[in-house]
Amino acid sequence: MHRRTITTSIAALALAAVPAAAGAVPGTQEQPQPDALPAPMTVEPEDELRRSIREAAAQAQRSTAADLPATQGLPGTDRLPRSLRPDLDAGLEQLVADGAIGVTARVDTPTLRWSGSAGTRSLDGAAPALDRSPLRVASNTKMLVATLVMQEVEAGTWTLDTPVEEVIPGLFPDHPEVTIRHLLSHTSGMPRGTGELIAPYLGDDPEDWDAFVAAVSRDYTDDEHIAAVNAVEWDLEPGEGFLYSNAGYVALGMLLEEATGSDVGTLITERIRRPAGMGQTRYPDEPGMQGAALHEAMFVDGRGWIGLETFDPDVFRASGAAVATVEDLQDLTGSLMSGELLSQESVEAMVTPSSDNIMNYGLGMYSILTRADPASSSTATTAGRWAASA
Secondary structure, three states: OOOOEOEEEEEEOOOOOOOOOOOOOOOOOOOOOOOOOOOOOOOOOOOHHHHHHHHHHHHHHHHHHHHOOHHHOOOOHHHOOOOOHHHHHHHHHHHHHOOOOEEEEEEEEOOEEEEEEEEEOOOOOOOEOOOOOOEEOHHHHHHHHHHHHHHHHHHOOOOOOOEHHHHOOOOOOOOOOOEHHHHHHOOOOOOOOHHHHHHHHOOOOOOOHHHHHHHOOOOOOHHHHHHHHHOOOOOOOOOOOOOOOHHHHHHHHHHHHHHHOOOHHHHHHHHHHHHHOOOOOEOOOOOOOOOOOOOOEEEEOOOEEEEOOOOOHHHOHHHOOOEEOHHHHHHHHHHHHOOOOOOHHHHHHHHOOOOOOOOOEOOOEEEEEOOOOOOOOOEEEEEOOEOOOO
């Protein structure tokens, strides 16, 4: 596979950079649905703010590619055309002016390397956000888990079409035909799962955000995630179509632990973090952000920002619990695309759309064609449902 890779890493304060979407906040008439969580929990690719960041980064890539010869190599920040630096920095400041608490961002292309930050790391405004501030990278966790699964495929532990039933009998008793490929590509037909998991703890008042915070602060097990989706009717049969599911990746984490005898956090550290040089990446299972990390919060209309210091990553587990920096995410993407973590054949399978879906989702990640050179096959890779590295 001959592909020039352009990676754009963008992230905002923990899980909540912008106000929650209408219809998922107090003061609106529509009751929030369990699986349509407020902005801190639902990181959608169509989110206007994050989409605008991606478009700005793409424009910067196009402008730089036009200004610098492709053979010039990858400059450091000091060689970045001066006309672009203030534009990118101003873009981050504008995000904070528009409501974000803190932002950290990175752009890497064959002709551009830039990183920046704006705002503060927490609601108290005591410390600034940094270029290398760790943050909850949400569904970028899926790219980590998918990489581990593909490593097992390459090792011959299973194939993509191995039924989950053969690895953990009875995991999905009503759907024994679900395969590893179905889980990786979100084509199993099972619901998202996160809403079903926390619904019993939300109460009857859609404006009770204290109940919501308490629900996402609970300590959940993998078995509880799977029980939540097994207790409801699935919208599609396995293989029928694309339906994004966090529970599917929780199941993949269970399969990895069953096959290897090691927990997901250890596998990420030994097989991905160390080889890829992702120095600040971790897979926590307890609440709290340490050191210079961006702290977690959510915005609710009529109430303002609410701290999520007690948020427990077990509410997402293998679908979204990881913490990393945007530089780590760039290192992950670079290591993947260069063949350091997987064969080129496996990487090609991961970025190739595996179903007819608006995201062009493959196996744990998806690719976005750049417009810098319509005749080229350049791609920017994105993981999960948050364009943070990817």
